[in-house]
Amino acid sequence: MQPKDYIKERRKESLKDSFKKRRGKLEIIMDILSVTMKEAKKTEIVYKANLNFKRVGNYLPYLEEKGLIENIGSEYKTTEKGKQFLRDYRKMKEQLK
DSSP, rough: OHHHHHHHHHHHHHHHHHTTTTHHHHOOOOOOOOOOOOOOEHHHHHHHHOOOOHHHHHHHHHHHHHHHHEEETTTEEOHHHHHHHHHHHHHHHHTTT
16 A cells, blocks of 8 residues: 555544544533533633634523523533533433443
8 A cells, every 4th residue: 555545544534533523512512511610711611612612602692591501791600500411411421331
């Protein structure tokens, strides 16, 4: 196998792996709730949850509407309902392993 062919094959493999490892909406919500357990600004959420500003801008209002996070000035914090949601999700995930 030529070096160029090997590199192309590795790129295909890593692309397939990245599709398999993509997070769904629920995983993204869990990441945001985890980051906002302690008060966090939007920029911190973007970096720690590995998202972009547009996506975070869509999720934050949704999570506020559902009562899972609250906006305190320029920061966001997970509510008691959000903490319970996070605990329940982790418990379910553990049981499915």
